[in-house]
Amino acid sequence: xxxxxxxxxxxxxxxxxxxxxxxxxxxxxxxxxxxxxxxxxxxxxxxxxxxxxxxxxxxxxxxxxxxxxxxxxxxxxxxxxxxxxxxxxxxxxxxxxxxxxxxxxxxxxxxxxxxxxxxxxxxxxxxxxxxxxxxxxxxxxxxxxxxxxxxxxxxxxxxxxxxxxxxxxxxxxxxxxxxxxxxx
Numbered sequence: 001x002x003x004x005x006x007x008x009x010x011x012x013x014x015x016x017x018x019x020x021x022x023x024x025x026x027x028x029x030x031x032x033x034x035x036x037x038x039x040x041x042x043x044x045x046x047x048x049x050x051x052x053x054x055x056x057x058x059x060x061x062x063x064x065x066x067x068x069x070x071x072x073x074x075x076x077x078x079x080x081x082x083x084x085x086x087x088x089x090x091x092x093x094x095x096x097x098x099x100x101x102x103x104x105x106x107x108x109x110x111x112x113x114x115x116x117x118x119x120x121x122x123x124x125x126x127x128x129x130x131x132x133x134x135x136x137x138x139x140x141x142x143x144x145x146x147x148x149x150x151x152x153x154x155x156x157x158x159x160x161x162x163x164x165x166x167x168x169x170x171x172x173x174x175x176x177x178x179x180x181x182x183x184x
Contacts, residue, residue, distance in 0.1 A: 004170055005107040006161030007154050011094060015153045016087035018141050022182070032079050039072045105154065107162070107170055114152075129174040137168065138182040 009015075094101070101118035113126045133147045144152040156164045171179040 001106075001108050001111075001113075003106045003108055004162050005105075005159060005167045007105045007107075007158040007167075008160050009103040009105070009154065009158045011091070011101060011103070011153070013088065013091045015155070016091040016094075018155075019143065019151060019153055020087045022136060022138055022141065022143055032076070035079075036072065036076050039075075040069075042068075103152075105152070107167060109170075132175060132178060134178045134180065135171050135175055136180050136182050137171075140164075142167065142171075 098116075098118040098120060101116070104115040106113040106115075111126050111128050114124070116123045131146055131148075133145045135145070136143045140156040142154040142156075144154070146152075154167075159167065168181075
């Protein structure tokens, strides 16, 4: 088993922020805004019905509209804060589950070997490259996404054996169109 590239990783908050950055941010914010606009339109329609009614029912509809609008604004704030705070929360959960974690990846011609260790877990797995859904490279980062979920994140600084070019060539050879270079 000749090792072409070796990477030693100690995940920090920087890795989780990089992962969030490479995801399609525009699509997520677009979905949040569509939800907000549809909800706001519903509140406007309900409140316009208040003008058609008289007396107590108009007051009830107006009160409901105000409560719905406040709830909608709180929900929007929550969704946006959840989105922007997600890397810190994910990193915190990772640290609690895997204190003092480190990952060693060894990329060979036909397979790659993962050695994970922390205060709680020690594991070693060898897999073929067919387990990847895709691999994206952007600005010194490699994001290796598994078909069944999960991502391995490698920073170019993690490579201790071989080079970034060796890893790039290996992925191009083994993954073909599943390997993408994304410029930001």
